[in-house]
Amino acid sequence: MARFNITRFLDSLSSRSIVRYIVYSCSVAFFFALILIPPILGIVLKWNTMADIFGNSSLMSRAISAIYASFAIALFVSFIDVVAGLPMAWFITRGGFKWLKSLDTLADIPFIVPTVALGYSLLLFWSDPKQGISSLFGSSLVSRGWLLVILLHFAFSYPVVVRVMVGALLDYKREYEEAARTLGAAPITADRTVTLPILKTALIASFILALARSLSETGATIMVAGAFENGPIFISKLKTAQEPGYEGALVFVSFILIAISCIIFVTIMLLGQRLKMPIKKVWPVAERKLSSSGVTNLRNSMSLLVFFFLVLIPSLFVALPAFYAITNGTLNQAVTGAGIWREYWQSLILSYSVGAIATLLNTIIGLPMAVLIARRRLGTAFSSILDVLVNIPLIIPSIALGISLSIFWKNFQSMPEIGLLIFVHLSITYPYLVRSMTAAIERVNTDYEEAARTLGGRPFTVFRTIILPLTKYSLIAGAVMVFTRSVSETGATLAVTKLKTAPVLLVGWVKPFLANPSTAPVNSLEIGLGCGILVLFSFIILLVLRLFSRGKGMY
């Protein structure tokens, strides 16, 4: 008897168009049923509770100012991130130094480090009077509050902008810029009138991603905010306090956050493309001066300074207490799992398991979706609509999404909390892999596929042997983003469950410590070590994946 061969079986299945349609339809159905509908439906189900908050004017004004703070900070920070990240991306791709490549990798660090660790690190760096920059002044340089929130959001959104713009600049055909130069344009004029307008889509994308990240972040923001409240902090405080009528306020704030995010997103998507950059006017003398090597060097140095002193060093500052913890024996305690560490390791295992499950499930349901969008398999119009819809979980503030999801799934009594946790992580991380893979597949020339088909490859084989190897880099990048996003996730986790993932646990450690260090159950070295281990593990995972994906695939 011939051995059953799974590849051949899938191959023969994939030859039938009905099977392909079933696969595509299932991926669409999963998307709607698990990812898109529940967060929207949850709020609709509790629509009537919203009346509560309208009677409570003090709660209402708190809610309004929290919502306002969320969007003001997100818009401001994203703008600054683009302004600071763009020259850095430029420097990395055009600087012409070898060491810039390692800088490119360093720029990813704030992205892979779970944001709570980042938050604690920034807190130490900026406002601990005994450590960091503040030790030079003897008192907190930046105390907890809105300024520190801005610094934090700037640091963790910065790598998104750099990552997107480096990619766009590498793809960009330099000939356009060269043509402008030969026509008499100074470098800055060429950049401004030719390169930037051509890269507009990438600029908009980087702005939106930075915006989304800032709107969603919860855990780290709670640590550094002090008395300051934005949307996610307000929601998490309401949830903890459970004052009477809090549910209406939760629904109200979540609804407003979701609605405004969607409006901003759609506005930017629609208007951004039509936005004309001012390219008609040219100032030859001034722009020539701006293009001089002196100004360029100054700009590059400024970019490096911003990167090191506002992003990298604050982000990695937690290494210092972690290092002390290693030397003074705290590490031994941690390794043996004594006291608080038992819970720590459990939370770490929970975080990584949920992350792995979310990554796996999202790969399975996301890959057909990416193919179907990139290749317009269910019609151009439908594919374009899906292309926009898959972004929604990305732009909705995750704590609002969590609130809505928990309301939705509570209707299913039998749902265990761990299931709820996985669902919410699935929802939040879904866009990362699909977006990354859609973009990559779109760039694979259909000729390759057609060549493979004419050589006798069946659809599944073609996907397995042509598309997947060529897009391997993006698949891994997408999977890493899903995984790190899941491990970082705090807001939605707080909203849906009492289970303690690593970031939730760390927020729980930090809060009493900040309130009163002497009575807090966990001391600063332990928190530092807790964050440090999380950072280290993230590094190891990234490194392993980099090694796996090195030099393979094109996109």
Added chain:
Amino acid sequence: MPEVRLVNVTKKFGKIVAVENANLQIHDREYFSLIGPSGCGKTTLLRMIAGLVQPDEGEIYIDDRLVTSIPPEDRGIGFVFQTYALFPHMNVWDNVTYGPRVKALESKESERIGREMLEMVRLFERLDAFPSELSGGMMQRVALARALSAGAKLLLLDEPLGALDAKIRHELRYELRRFVKDLELTGIHVTHDQAEAMAISDRIAVMRKGKILQVGTPQELYMTPQHIFVANFIGESNFLEGYVSKLTEKESTIELRGGLLVRALDKTHGEGEKVVVAIRPEILVVEKGKKGGVNSIFGNIEGFRFEGTNVRYEIRLENGDLVVVVRPALMAEWLDVGEKVTVSFPIEKSFVFTYPERGLKRELALE
């Protein structure tokens, strides 16, 4: 008066030497072509003249002005890219007036230039169109109009016809020459197509592996190739290996494989030296039957192709060498495959080269 002079110009990309010690003088109002197989360094050379690539060594002069460290925007050049590089976010008008605009000319002046250039390339009525809406030939003409709009007197063309269909390529190449001549420009044209270069250039430089092998008019390159690679790259050649068996004051006798003797007007190679005799296919005369005479070799027709203008024979000589003979199709009676023939050529019409150290095949290789 754009005159371009390159002195000992060298450019390396890592370990690869793209251009090695190039010396070149391009005259004012000349249509000059740089040709060679892909990867020979011709585009790098052009980009160095434009200032898009910095040479590692050497100097470049435009109009006797040392421009080596001057950025492209200040060199007073027009550059047409192989892919045209028309700005995708601007329409034809904005593309063509980009040069005057970044030089901050008055808007009236910019408009006058834009109008003039577009009328010149007969695309004025398409000024609202975006590049993506134009055909290849139109894009090429817009690219040309744009390159000239900045008022440059030196036009650099990087494979400007490479992306076009054969027929349009043919038409546009004469148009390119006409523009350069009418506007009294100096044109430097990079191409891998020797027929294109021959058809439109005043002079041509043949490059291979970063080195300029020979510079000359099309006639010079064709009639007196100084390098065996040039004899093969410009036009076509048959190569017969042998050694000089006798050298007199007037000529030399070369013994080919199989002891065949041919005479050539060559005195540069000493007796006993290993050489290659190159003969153009269109120089060879074919006659039926066995005929005697100077430089006559017997052979057998192995292949015949009708190519339109010409017919092409592949003939196995009696010593086993294979030669190609091209005759005008309508001038003579065609011979059949299998026919015994005599192939002959005048003694003054062959070139004799020293046998290349690396072997003939490697010396002629295009890659």
